[in-house]
Amino acid sequence: MDEAHRRFLDQLSQAVAQRLEAARAQELEAQRAATLSELNTAKTHFLSTMSHELRTPLTLLLGPLHDVLSGRVDVLDRAAVEQLNGQCQRLLGMVEDLLEISRSESGRLVAHPEAVDVDGLTAQLVESLLEAGERAGLRMSRTFRGAGTCLLDVRLWENVVLNLVSNAVKYTLEGSVHVDLAMDDQLVLTVRDTGIGIPEAQQSLVFQRFHRVRAGEGRSIEGAGVGLAIVADAVAELGGEVSLESAPGVGTTVTVRLPVREAEDATAPATAPTALRLAGVRAKALDLVPVEEPGPERRPAAGPAGPTLLVVDDNAAMRQHVASALGEVGRVLVAADGVEALEVLARGDVDLVVSDVMMPRLDGEGLVAAIRKSPDRPDVPVILLSARAGSEAAISGLGRGADDYVAKPFSREELVARVRAHLELSSLRRERQRRRDRETMLAGVSHDMQTPLATIANALELLTSLGIPDLPPEITGTMTRSVASLRGLVAEFLDWSALSTGARVRVHLEDLEVPSLVADVAWPRGLELTTQVGAGARVRADALRVRRILANLATNAVRAGATRLWVGTDRDTDGLHVRVRDDGPGIPAEVLARLFQPWTTSQDTRGSGLGLYVSRESARAMGGDLTLVDTSSAGTTFDLRLTSGG
Structure with a gap:
């Protein structure tokens, strides 16, 4: 163990000490960072919660006041004034709670003991809260075992009693709440409930400021998380201690023990809470369990x-x-x-x-x-x-x-306006969806009908060509016309289905002679027909669609009661016009405004309500148009404009 060894050991010990000091400093820094993070999280949660706590009563205060200022009501009735008072008391209670926290943090929470009848004061404090619990269906009870007069700070004792009992009522959804008060060498207050309970991991945190139990919820989520912190501060200032026993689903028992300081005058008059404090207690009780719940x-x-x-x-x-x-x-x-x-x-x-x-x-x-x-x-x-x-x-x-x-x-007006707007939008969305569903269904049905219709039509042609002697021609004629009518109806549905998706009607344009077009139309039976079609008049159009348009106009006229029909043509710079006039009673005024819209029919006529809509769109797809010229009790005239052919 020479001098060199000593120098080596000294250097080693210094290096180890430095490493340990650095590790301790790093650990302390990590602890400080974690503490600051927890404080920041608690602060953020507290500010968010307090924003909710403040804005709710402010809404209930500003609503009735705005009604008066806007002239919606002239005066507020007593119930409205009582609601305003209750919300003011609620705001005042929040301010008092925050002031208590501020006093405690700044060291200004100082007890001012005075002679107090503990039984009488406590009974007045818990009365409204016990009534609130009974309204909620809880079994509420209290036992005051001879607590007499002693020196006590009234404000701090009020904070202890009100926070403990209101918490018990708030977090007990069924079962019972019991308040026990006894005084011997100690003043002991016990509040026992069968509420939701507190998980063991959070029991050591419940008396911290802004901490709220996350395991379950009570009658309301409202609260700033300062109630039990105020209790702990008040008990500490009074020289006592507070303990808690709890289990989730079983309940919670909070016990407060305070040293008893005897008053010089054991017969001191009962100290009552101030009227303002009692009003705050009643407001607190109404927050927990309202006297009059709204009906269903x-x-x-x-x-x-x-x-x-x-x-x-x-x-x-x-x-x-x-x-x-x-x-x-x-x-x-x-x-x-x-x-x-x-x-x-x-x-x-x-x-x-x-x-x-x-x-x-x-x-x-x-x-x-x-x-x-x-x-x-x-x-x-x-x-x-x-x-x-x-x-x-x-x-x-x-x-x-x-x-x-x-x-x-x-404001009431803002909320009502938003609700009306969203109801209207929802109605439009539902109507649009119903139309889509209907369009899809009809398009599918119409498409599926084409195959059996083609089979029936082919069979009729075969029967006609065979010339069966026992088969009267009027029967085959009727069947042929029915098949043609059904084919036209199916075609209308298919055209409408395409139009409803934003597509245009498909047309096959070719040069056609107007006289042969008019002659080939399947005009309804029982209708006196007069035609004045210029010889040699030609158009560029879809023959099948032109015939369907003219047949549809004639069928509508017969359904309306017409017996005669005039078909004529003339030409101008816009093209060739085919005029169709009947002697029917005219189109009702209530139908005129939506004449060319889908599903438009009058009460006295049958039909799909798609004919004129599809006819006009077909005419436009061919480069022309279909318009109503005039209608009256003397008859109705339509104009089918087509592009002139070569």
Whole structure:
């Protein structure tokens, strides 16, 4: 162990120490980065949640006020004023919670003890919350075991009691909530519930600021995640401790133990919460379980029921506000969350859904995704309402399949206008789809009919050519005319099917003599026909289509009651005109406006309603046109313009 060895060991120890110090510094830096990341995530979640928490009551405040300012209503009734007051109390409670957090972080949370009748004060604080639990179907109970007068900070004790009991009611969907208060050498408050419970991994985090349990949801998703943090701060300032026992699906028990500081005057008068605080407690209770839930549906005061709308929101006041606004549009159904909304959708037809985004069990975006995957009505329009403003929030909702995104606060007029617009668009989409389905079906049927028709026509020709003596010619004539009529009908359907897809009617143009064209038309029997066709007149047209157009005009005239028909021609610079005039009663006024549209028929006539539409399009495909010249009780005249031939 000489001097060289000592120098070597010194250098080695210094190098190891430096490495260890660097490793410790790196570990501390990683811990700081993780802590900052957690804080940033918590801050982002808190700001998002607070945006929702603030915008919902602001919407409910601005809505009635805007109604008055816009002149829609003259004065607000008592129920509306009470709603405004409740939302103001809710906002005030949020501000108070944030102030409590601010005081704690800045070291300004200082207890100011005074003589308090703990039994009396606590009873007044929990009364409204216990009533809210009973309205929700819970078994609510309290046991106050002789807690008398002691020195206590009223504001801090109120924070402890209200947050613990309201949390118990909020997260207990069925079962019971019990509040126990006892005072001996310690003041012990125990709040026990049979609610959703807290997973073990999150139990150590529930008293941290802005932390919210992710395992399940209660009656509402609302809340900033500061309630239990306020409890922990208040208990610490009062010199006590708080403990928690919980299991998912079993329930939660929170126990607060405070040292008892005896008051000099054990008979001090009972200390009551301020009127403002009691109003805040009642508002909190109404948030948890509203006194008057909206009915399963609301109908407009007058007029037809109209479309069926579904309003989905976990906040009862917001549900009622939106349902009231949409009552003028149609029949309104309501649901408390996405799961309940899907149950309503499964029971019957809903024309449009208006849903909040942040909800328990199934949120708005999840509801949109479920509707779009539904085999029944995946095309139901969905409008999302959210407190999250900005393009990112809108892109998120629209990306899941929502039709529109409305940020809170919104005006009644804006919401109603958007709902009406989407209902109209949905109606147009459904009508377009029905037309496509009908067109596809008719085109298929028409195409399939051509083969048996050709077989029948060929058989008739064979029978006629054989000259069977026992077969009267009038029978074969009738059969031949029927087959020709049916062929024309099938041809109309096929032409219409092509036109409905944007294609043009197919034509085969050739030079034709007009007299032979007119002579070859299958004119209806029982019609007195007069023709004045110029000899040698020629046109460039499709012979089959010209004959169909003229036969269609004649058939329509007979169906309308005509007995005579005049067919004449004349020529001008536009081409050759074939005029067809009948002595019928004229075309009804209600039919004239849509005369050349598909499916147009009068009440007293039969037919497919496609004849004039296909005839005009056929004439145009040949370079001409078909127009109505005049119509009156003396008869109707049509003009078929064709291109002159060589």
